[in-house]
Amino acid sequence: MSLAGCSRMTSATIRHDEAPHPKLRVDGLKRYFDVSPPWLNRVTEGRPRQTLKAVDDISFAIEPGKTLSLVGESGCGKSTVARCIVGLYRPSGGSIAFEGVDFASLRSRAAQAPLRRRMQMIFQDPYASLNPRWRVFDIIAEPVRAFRLLRGKSEIVRRVDELLRLVGLAPRDGEKYPHEFSGGQRQRVSIARALASNPEFLVCDEPTSALDVSVQAQILNLMKALQRELGLTYLFISHDLSVVYHMSDSVGVMYLGRLAELRDAPALFAQPLHPYTRLLLETIPDLDVIGRRREPLAGEVPNPIDPPSGCSFHPRCPFANERCRSQRPELAPVPGGAVACHAVAEGRLAPDD
Amino acid sequence: MAAPQPLLQVDNLRIEFPTRRGTLLAVDDISFHIDPGEVLGVVGESGAGKSLTGAAIIGLLDPPGRIAGGQIRLDGRRIDNLPYEQMRRIRGKEIGAIFQDPLTSLNPLYKISRQLVETIRTHAEMSPSQARARALELLDAVGIPAASDRLDAYPHEFSGGMRQRVVIALALAANPRLIIADEPTTALDVSIQAQIIALLKQLCRDHGTAVMLVTHDMGVIAETADRVAVMYAGRIAEIGPVAAVIKQARHPYTHGLMGSIPAIGHPVEQLTQIDGAMPRLTEIPKGCAFNPRCPEVFDKCLSHRPDLRPAGGSDVSCWLF
Numbered sequence: 001m002s003l004a005g006c007s008r009m010t011s012a013t014i015r016h017d018e019a020p021h022p023k024l025r026v027d028g029l030k031r032y033f034d035v036s037p038p039w040l041n042r043v044t045e046g047r048p049r050q051t052l053k054a055v056d057d058i059s060f061a062i063e064p065g066k067t068l069s070l071v072g073e074s075g076c077g078k079s080t081v082a083r084c085i086v087g088l089y090r091p092s093g094g095s096i097a098f099e100g101v102d103f104a105s106l107r108s109r110a111a112q113a114p115l116r117r118r119m120q121m122i123f124q125d126p127y128a129s130l131n132p133r134w135r136v137f138d139i140i141a142e143p144v145r146a147f148r149l150l151r152g153k154s155e156i157v158r159r160v161d162e163l164l165r166l167v168g169l170a171p172r173d174g175e176k177y178p179h180e181f182s183g184g185q186r187q188r189v190s191i192a193r194a195l196a197s198n199p200e201f202l203v204c205d206e207p208t209s210a211l212d213v214s215v216q217a218q219i220l221n222l223m224k225a226l227q228r229e230l231g232l233t234y235l236f237i238s239h240d241l242s243v244v245y246h247m248s249d250s251v252g253v254m255y256l257g258r259l260a261e262l263r264d265a266p267a268l269f270a271q272p273l274h275p276y277t278r279l280l281l282e283t284i285p286d287l288d289v290i291g292r293r294r295e296p297l298a299g300e301v302p303n304p305i306d307p308p309s310g311c312s313f314h315p316r317c318p319f320a321n322e323r324c325r326s327q328r329p330e331l332a333p334v335p336g337g338a339v340a341c342h343a344v345a346e347g348r349l350a351p352d353d
Numbered sequence: 354m355a356a357p358q359p360l361l362q363v364d365n366l367r368i369e370f371p372t373r374r375g376t377l378l379a380v381d382d383i384s385f386h387i388d389p390g391e392v393l394g395v396v397g398e399s400g401a402g403k404s405l406t407g408a409a410i411i412g413l414l415d416p417p418g419r420i421a422g423g424q425i426r427l428d429g430r431r432i433d434n435l436p437y438e439q440m441r442r443i444r445g446k447e448i449g450a451i452f453q454d455p456l457t458s459l460n461p462l463y464k465i466s467r468q469l470v471e472t473i474r475t476h477a478e479m480s481p482s483q484a485r486a487r488a489l490e491l492l493d494a495v496g497i498p499a500a501s502d503r504l505d506a507y508p509h510e511f512s513g514g515m516r517q518r519v520v521i522a523l524a525l526a527a528n529p530r531l532i533i534a535d536e537p538t539t540a541l542d543v544s545i546q547a548q549i550i551a552l553l554k555q556l557c558r559d560h561g562t563a564v565m566l567v568t569h570d571m572g573v574i575a576e577t578a579d580r581v582a583v584m585y586a587g588r589i590a591e592i593g594p595v596a597a598v599i600k601q602a603r604h605p606y607t608h609g610l611m612g613s614i615p616a617i618g619h620p621v622e623q624l625t626q627i628d629g630a631m632p633r634l635t636e637i638p639k640g641c642a643f644n645p646r647c648p649e650v651f652d653k654c655l656s657h658r659p660d661l662r663p664a665g666g667s668d669v670s671c672w673l674f
Contacts, residue, residue: 300512300515
């Protein structure tokens with residue numbers, strides 16, 4: 001049984017067929033990190049090479065104007081996927097195609113640049129992602145200059161003013177330094193910078209995790225409004241399921257570098273199938289249930305360097321059996337998407353259990 | 354209903370920071386109480402003064418911050434003006450503390466057995482071997498698997514969730530009557546967060562320990578707290594039973610805060626948004642501190658500061674009530 005064959009099959013089923021190419025298509029993406037001890041220790045202590053499979057065979061597609069979210073706990077590989085897509089990491093395997101053009105087919109940075117301009121990234125921490133020694137004007141103008149989109153000071157000034165207004169800041173804020181802004185305003189600056197090169201696709205890595213809730217609402221509202229106005233496509237990375245619920249058209253749930261469940265958002269939240277998705281949805285504190293007594297699921301995310309055999313979730317899964325311990329489940333089609341779970345596939349675990 | 358004497362009584366507490374540009378009032382005249390065995394949630398955005406209030410209660414305000422006024426009483430006895438040595442004995446024995454980051458609240462150089470035994474023996478007359486047995490008991494109670502094997506491990510050998518369990522064991526070591534838990538689950542993943550909250554709730558129920566739970570996460574409060582205080586710019590905006598505050602928020606700030614949290618199962622195109630941000634301590638407006646962001650602001654809000662007064666089931670500081 002070939003893994004590649006399976007992933008091809010599932011991504012084809014996930015893909016909706018109206019458009020010739022989705023905005024972004026990720027096929028069998030892998031990113032491994034070599035975390036071996038130094039050569040001398042390997043030789044003298046006989047310790048083996050070790051590989052961390054941060055992302056291990058992930059496939060999905062995002063249609064234009066839509067939002068796909070990746071959720072999961074820390075260390076599940078969701079940020080690594082984001083970094084591979086924008087080119088901050090080189091994938092160890094698989095392909096990433098933007099409107100049908102595979103990045104691997106474009107060898108040089110120069111050949112990739114026209115595509116890179118059309119995808120930008122918003123980072124989690126607006127305190128770390130803005131250069132404290134640059135004025136906001138220069139921070140936002142940098143992509144415009146780097147991609148040589150406009151020439152002449154006056155045109156750039158006009159463009160930066162327009163971007164500042166677009167994200168709810170005032171043109172005169174361009175003269176300030178990042179430290180003069182609050183966290184929410186800084187994230188607005190990050191968004192303005194990301195939009196400076198007229199991208200169609202934004203990778204948003206936990207854009208509101210560092211913000212207070214009332215400010216988070218402002219940023220989420222802004223991102224939704226920008227998506228409507230500019231027709232943006234988002235890949236949204238978050239660990240917060242309620243934020244994901246609010247933002248997404250479809251959702252991929254990641255566990256230890258693999259997709260456990262990839263489904264349309266309404267289907268996933270109405271009827272989660274994978275036991276891990278159910279666990280996540282049950283454990284988020286809920287404002288509707290005051291004073292709830294919970295049955296917390298024991299166990300923690302295993303060490304990704306030494307993942308469990310078979311289904312990597314089996315040590316924590318109440319439905320695991322012998323097959324789950326030995327054979328790794330692949331994504332298989334279900335209503336509204338696909339799930340990688342033997343119990344679901346075999347019908348041992350009914351949707352509403 | 355309320356016990357004749359609350360376990361903790363805070364009256365008109367003011368915390369200030371002297372700076373070169375004048376004195377900043379970080380906590381401005383707040384009063385509340387915690388009954389024995391009760392969980393009081395304290396929510397607010399960063400900079401609202403919630404952590405400082407917790408730090409003041411356990412006597413761990415970082416200088417130059419200082420208590421500038423008001424009283425803190427534990428069981429009727431003032432503890433805000435105690436000398437360092439006396440406060441040190443209360444801290445741990447009467448009031449335990451759990452902080453956000455379990456890695457920084459454990460000493461990385463000592464085995465956790467040593468840290469637990471030291472804490473236990475500081476507060477109770479016990480031989481080292483008795484204290485070690487008690488440490489093992491505590492680790493079992495907080496749900497550390499194979500506790501006897503892990504007792505002599507170093508903090509870095511534990512995962513984040515397990516480390517926070519060790520910290521909880523430390524806080525419980527002397528059977529305190531009050532625990533100040535400052536964002537105890539913020540650094541943890543959601544599925545681990547659920548475990549820690551459940552553990553904290555169960556232990557406090559079993560031991561009758563009261564908790565002041567400081568967090569920015571309304572969901573955690575909803576599940577855990579009996580009463581909740583909402584802080585804004587160093588003041589209490591609203592305080593009351595958790596159901597009343599969450600379901601029928603009175604203060605426009607609380608109301609906005611609730612609307613700004615996306616709720617699963619309730620699709621909305623736009624979240625309620627409170628424009629602007631909390632004022633810096635140097636720029637707190639006259640009158641009600643929330644007035645520049647308040648959708649219902651009127652004349653009186655701009656000039657007079659509202660006090661807490663009963664409205665519905667809660668106490669609200671807003672001129673609307």
